[in-house]
Each structure stands twice: as structure tokens, then as C-alpha cells.
């Protein structure tokens with residue numbers, strides 16, 4: 001699609017393309033199935049103009065992994081909603097059974113060129129900047145597991161409601177993959193659950209069951225699975241009664257220090273990511289993790 005190509009071409013970082021230390025290609029994956037790039041929308045947005053509330057349904061089978069295409073679509077939808085002054089609230093939820101989002105699509109980081117990795121990371125940053133800094137009230141209706149980037153996605157929202165199902169888990173489990181949550185993932189978590197909880201969670205790559213997640217404040221409310229969406233809608237109604245301007249300024253005051261840190265360091269952050277993720281040892285860790293996922297299934 002033309003808009004997708006346009007957004008992608010904007011996302012390419014010229015500095016990265018010419019960086020000789022990134023000039024190597026990662027090893028080609030031999031065993032991992034590359035999924036077909038489906039052209040069907042990965043996100044469905046329902047916008048009710050009478051309430052001013054939009055609902056974003058993530059619908060990218062099997063597990064709503066955050067691929068380049070997915071994130072590009074997400075950013076475009078967000079941009080459109082943000083520009084519509086009538087849209088005051090956004091609920092993010094999943095149409096996939098049992099999974100909110102499996103986090104960043106590992107296939108975008110495995111066996112890919114440095115240029116591709118840089119392009120991918122730029123859109124990950126873009127998604128975070130847009131959501132964490134959104135003027136809208138944002139609520140995550142977490143109706144399934146939400147590891148790593150999926151957890152980050154929900155942490156960017158103003159309020160998290162999770163299905164009370166012990167089969168589900170949520171957390172920043174990056175270290176379990178042999179990778180490191182970057183500073184802005186870490187700070188988003190610190191801003192939500194505090195320094196000590198974050199330190200333990202990140203070092204150990206903890207995935208929390210809903211009850212534990214509630215205890216440390218990683219989610220704000222647990223509800224029966226079939227009520228996640230209705231409670232999110234009721235909560236939105238309450239949040240929207242607060243005078244808009246005052247709430248927005250308060251949100252900016254709380255979040256801008258972290259947002260500004262990434263905004264002013266985007267290039268360096270991309271370069272860090274690319275040189276880290278393309279290391280042979282890191283590629284090996286990602287491969288082993290993907291193998292583990294497949295074995296678990298078998």
C-alpha cells in the first residue's frame with residue numbers, strides 16, 4: 001500500500017545506512033517460518049463520534065506480534081485519531097484469543113540486515129512516543145497474555161484493566177530472551193511500579209500472573225474475562241469527566257521528562273539497538289528462544 005511504503009521510507013535513517021560498523025548482515029534463519037505478509041488490516045478501529053471514544057482492536061494472528069507493518073498501521077491510526085479533536089479517548093484491546101500482544105515480532109530482529117533493524121526500531125520508538133505522549137485518555141483492556149513489548153504497549157496507557165485469568169501473564173521479560181529492555185522501556189516501568197519493583201522485574205525478566213501484577217501496580221484492576229471491555233468503557237466515561245486541559249497538562253508533566261530523553265536521543269538509541277541486536281551472540285539467543293517457543297508447543 002502506498003501509505004505504508006511512504007511511512008516506511010520516512011522511517012529509514014540515512015545515518016544508519018552509511019554506518020560501516022553496521023555493514024554486516026545477520027545470519028539467515030534456516031528453521032524459522034517467515035509468515036506471509038498479509039494485506040488485511042492488522043488493526044481495526046471503531047470510532048464512536050457521539051462519545052468521542054475510539055476502540056483499537058489488534059487483530060494480527062496468531063499473537064498480535066508487533067511487526068514493522070503492524071506498528072506502521074498502529075502509528076497511522078494513532079496519528080489520525082490524535083488529529084481528530086473530537087476523539088478524546090482510546091481503548092486498546094485484542095481480537096486474538098488468549099493473547100493481548102506477544103510483544104515485538106522477533107522475526108523482525110532475527111536474521112535481518114542492520115538497515116531493517118534500524119527501520120524497525122524507529123517505528124517501535126514512534127509507537128511509544130505517540131502513545132505515551134497522547135493527549136487522549138488511553139486505556140488498555142488486557143484480555144490475554146502481554147509479555148515484553150506487549151507489556152510496554154499497555155504501560156504507555158493511562159490505565160490498565162486485565163482479565164483475571166491465571167493462565168495469562170504480563171511483564172518485561174526481555175532478559176529471558178538474552179536481550180535488554182532499553183532505558184525508555186525501563187523508565188516507563190519505573191514510572192508505573194517504582195524503582196525497586198522494576199529492578200527485580202527487569203533483572204529476572206519476570207512475567208507476572210494477573211494477581212501479582214495487580215499487587216505491584218503493573219495493572220490497575222482485574223475483572224472477569226468477559227467484563228474487560230465493559231469495565232474499560234465505564235472507566236473511560238469516568239476519566240472523560242475530568243476537565244480535559246487540566247488532565248492533559250498533568251499527564252505531560254508526569255511523562256515529558258522520559259519522553260524528552262528519548263526524543264533527544266533517538267538516533268543514538270537506534271544505533272545502540274542495531275549494534276546490540278545484530279551481535280552474533282544476541283542473534284544466537286533469539287534463535288534459541290524461538291526454538292524454545294516451538295518446542296514448548298510440540
Ligand SMILES: CCCCCCCCCCC/C=C/C(=O)SCCNC(=O)CCNC(=O)[C@H](O)C(C)(C)COP(=O)(O)OP(=O)(O)OC[C@H]1O[C@@H](n2cnc3c(N)ncnc32)[C@H](O)[C@@H]1OP(=O)(O)O
Nearest residue numbers: 065102103104105106107145147148149179180273276293
Ligand atoms: C546496552 C543496552 C542496549 C539495549 C538495546 C536494545 C536491546 C533490544 C531490546 C528489544 C526489546 C524486545 C522486546 C520484545 O517484545 S521481544 C518479544 C518478547 N516476546 C515474548 O517473549 C513472547 C513469546 N511468546 C509467547 O510467550 C507465547 O507465544 C504467547 C504467551 C504470547 C502465546 O502463547 P500461545 O501458546 O498462544 O502461542 P504460541 O507460543 O504457540 O505462538 C504462536 C506462534 O507465534 C509465534 N510467536 C510467539 N511470540 C512471537 C513473537 N514475539 N514474535 C514472533 N513470533 C512469535 C510462535 O513462535 C508460534 O509460531 P509458529 O506457529 O510458527 O510455531
